Amino acid sequence: MEIFINNHASIPIYEQISSQIKALIINGELKAGEALPSIRGLAKSLHISVLTVQKSYDVLQKDGFIETTAGKGCFVSAQNQDFYIEEQQKKIEDRFVEAIEIARASGINLDKLIGLLKLLYEEDE
Known part of the structure; x- marks a missing residue:
């Protein structure tokens, strides 16, 4: 390790x-x-x-x-991976809610938001 x-x-x-x-x-x-x-x-x-x-x-x-x-x-521990993944998904959901609120308030439509997410996600691959 x-x-x-x-x-x-x-x-x-x-x-x-x-x-x-x-x-x-x-x-x-x-x-x-x-x-x-x-x-x-x-x-x-x-x-x-x-x-x-x-x-x-x-x-x-x-x-x-x-x-x-x-x-x-x-x-x-044997019970760690599922717990961790669930915890991370909750953090992501919280940030998505915040991003959606900003997008709606700014007039950014869902297609643009999805495009931005895809671009950012694939940027470091």
Whole structure:
């Protein structure tokens, strides 16, 4: 498992770690039941504080991505992917509602809105 830290990013290090681990889980690179690196081990390999890794793992556990077993470590949870996808879809829906309201208020029709969405979505492919 490779985690990359950007010390110059505006995103806190613990969020960088947790979001990268979430992505690895969602993409299937980390499977249900698979052990994560120990907190100390990951902190040492990333040259960061143990407390920062602990905070990342706390976020992952709170969000249902990992489970912690005392004396054994942290493991990928079996119930994480569906929950995460549902959570992301809700965020997208909320932003779509906002975009639709702006489009309607600006007189932008549905075809133009769909065209804009398609253009933006395919831009980075």
